[in-house]
Amino acid sequence: MKRKLKYFENKIKDLSLLLNISSKINSKLDIHELLDLIMSLVKENLNVEACSLLLLDRNKEELYFEVALGEKGEEIKRYSIKVGEGIAGKVAETGIPIIENRVETNPLFNPKFDFLTSFKTKALICVPLVHQGEIIGVMEVINKKDNKKFTKSDLKLLQAISNQASIAIKNALLYQDLKTLFFDTIESLVSAIDAKDPYTHGHSKRVSEIAILIAKEIDNSTDFIEKVRLSGLLHDIGKIGIEESILTKKGKLTLEEIEIIKKHPTIGKKILEPIDLLREILPGVEEHHEKYDGSGYPKGLKGENISLLGRIISVADVFDALTSDRPYRKGLDVHSALLEINSLSGVHFDPYIVNILNSLYQRGKLFCFGS
Template identity: 80%
Template sequence: MLLNRNKEELYFEIALGEKGEKIKRYSLKVGEGIAGKVAETGIPIIENDVENNPFFTSKFDSLTSFKTKSLLCVPLVYQDEIIGVIEVINKKGKSKFSKNDLKLLQAIANQASIAIKNALLYQDLKNLFFDTIESLVSAIDAKDPYTHGHSKRVSEVAVMIAKEINNSESFLEKVKLAGLLHDIGKIGIDERILTKKDKLTQEEREIIKKHPTIGRRILEPIELLKDIIPGVEEHHERYDGSGYPKGLRGDRISLLGRIISVADVLDALTSDRPYRKGLEVELAVLEISKLSGIEFDPFIVSILNDLYKRGKLNCFGS
C-alpha cells in the first residue's frame, strides 16, 4: 500500500491473491488498522493472532469475505520518509510468522522502496512534462477564440481511437502528444492569416499548408518527441494521396497521422466558426464516413463509427 500524503491515507497499489482485485477498491486512513499503524509509526508488526491485536480492523475482511488470521507488516521507507507499507497475510501451513520472516520482508521492502520512489519521481516528471505541453498548446490555441481547446479535444478523440487499436501505455502517450502538438507549426504562421474571418486567398491557403512542415522542424531537435513527428507532419495527408505536405497515400501515411487526421476533422466539423455553426456529432461522423477511403483510412473511420454507436463521442459536438 502506498501513502497519499494529501489525504493521509493508504491505497492499494499492488494486491495479490484471491481477493487482490477486490481489495484494491478500498483505502485505509493512516493510523487505522495494523497497516495504518505501521504507516503512522514506522515500526513493523508481527501478529500471529490478529483478533487479539488492538490495532486490527476487520473492515477489509467484511468487505471481501476474507478471513485474516495472521499477518506481517513492514514500512516502505525511502531516506527516512515513509512512502507506504508492505504486508503479507496468513502464513501457509501451521507455522507462525517469525523474526526471520520479518528480516526477509524488510530486505524486500528496502529494495522495493528505492524502486517505488524512483517510479513515483519518474511519474511526477512525466506529469509535469504533459502539463507543460498542455499549457503551451492552450496558449497557442487561445490566440483564436474559435480554436480554443481544439488541440486538447483532438488529443482526447485520438486517444479514444488509439485504445481500440493498441492499448499499450507507450502508444497511447505518443498519440496523446501527437494530438496535443499537431498544430504546433502554426506558431510560425502570421496570426492575421490564422484569425482571418473572411475567405482566405490562394496564397494565404498555401502559407497555412506549411504548418505541418514547420511543426516537424520545431520538434526535430527534441529527442523525446521524435516518435510523434509523423503524426504532426502527416495529419493533413489524405488516404488517396491528395493531401499535403508530401502527398502520401494509404498506409504510407503513418498510423499516428491517420488517427490524428480523423480526430482533427471531427473536432473542426463539430466546432463553431465565424461563418457556420458546428455540426452535431452524428452528422460530423456521417460526413467523415462519406470520405472513407478518399480522405481517411477506412479502418480508422470504422473505429470512429463504432465509438459513436457506443456513445463514446457524446461529449463532443455542439
C-alpha cells in the same frame, strides 16, 4: 549436509528473486504499472493468498490501497486505513515490521476488513516502505498457502523487496510529477497558440482527447497513449510560423495563402525535431494532413505508409473541425459529422480508424467535444 545445501539453495533463490525484481522494477517508471508488477512478484514468490501495497496520504493521515491482489483484492481497495489503526496502520506509525502467524491473538489486529470482504486473515507480514527515513507506505502479505507459517526468512525477503520498491516508487512519483509539469506546460503553450483565433480556441486539446479515445481501442499502453496525446496537442504547432493575418482571415483564402497554410505540418516538425523527448511523435505532427489515397500533404503519402499517429490525428482533427462552430457555419452534430467522415473512408481516412470512430459513437463514447 542436506540442511546446509537446502539453506544455500533458498538463499540463491532469494537473491535470484531480488535481482529479478530489481531489473524489472527499475525498468518501469509508470507508478501504476510499477506497483502492480512489484506485488505480482511478491504474491508469486512468497506463495501467499493475498498481498497489498498501501501508500500514505500525509494530509489525511491515511493509508489507501494502491494495489491489492487476491480473491477480495478489488473489494478491499474501496477502503482506507487510518495511521495507527490495525497492524498496517501501526507499522505505518512506528516503522517497525510485524510478522504474525496467529492474527486473532494480536491485540492490534482489526477484523473489520475481514468482515467487510468476507475474507479470513490467519497470518500476515507487514513491513514499512521507507525512503530516506520517510515512511511512504506499507507492504503486506497474507496467509501462506497450504497453511504454512511465515518465517523470519520471509520477513527478511519482504523487507529487502520493500527497500527496493521504496526507491523505485519515489523515482516513479518524481517522474510522474515531472511528466505532469511537462504536459501542463505543453497545454499552456498550445492554448496560447489556439487563442489567436477564437474559432479554433481549444481545438488542439479537443483533437488530443478525441485521438486518445481512438488510440485506447488500438493499444491502451501508457507509452502509446502519451504519444497520441502529445501528437494531438502539438499537431498544429507549426502555425506559429504562419502569418496571423492568414490564420484569422474571415474570407476565402487565395491559392497562395492555401499553399502557405499547407507548410504548417513541416514547420511543426522542424520546431519539435531538436527535442529528443518529442522525436517519436513527429510523424503525428507532420502527417496529420496526409490522405489515405495519397492526395494529402506535405509528402503525398498513401495508405499505411502514413504513420498510425498521423492516421489517428487526421480523423480526430477533421471530426473536431466538423463539430465546432466556424464564422461561416454552425458545427455539425456527431451523426452528421460521422456521415461526412464515412463518405471519405478509404479516400481521405484509414477505414480502420473510421470504424473505431463509428464504434465509439455506437457505444455512446463519442460526442461534440467543442460543445
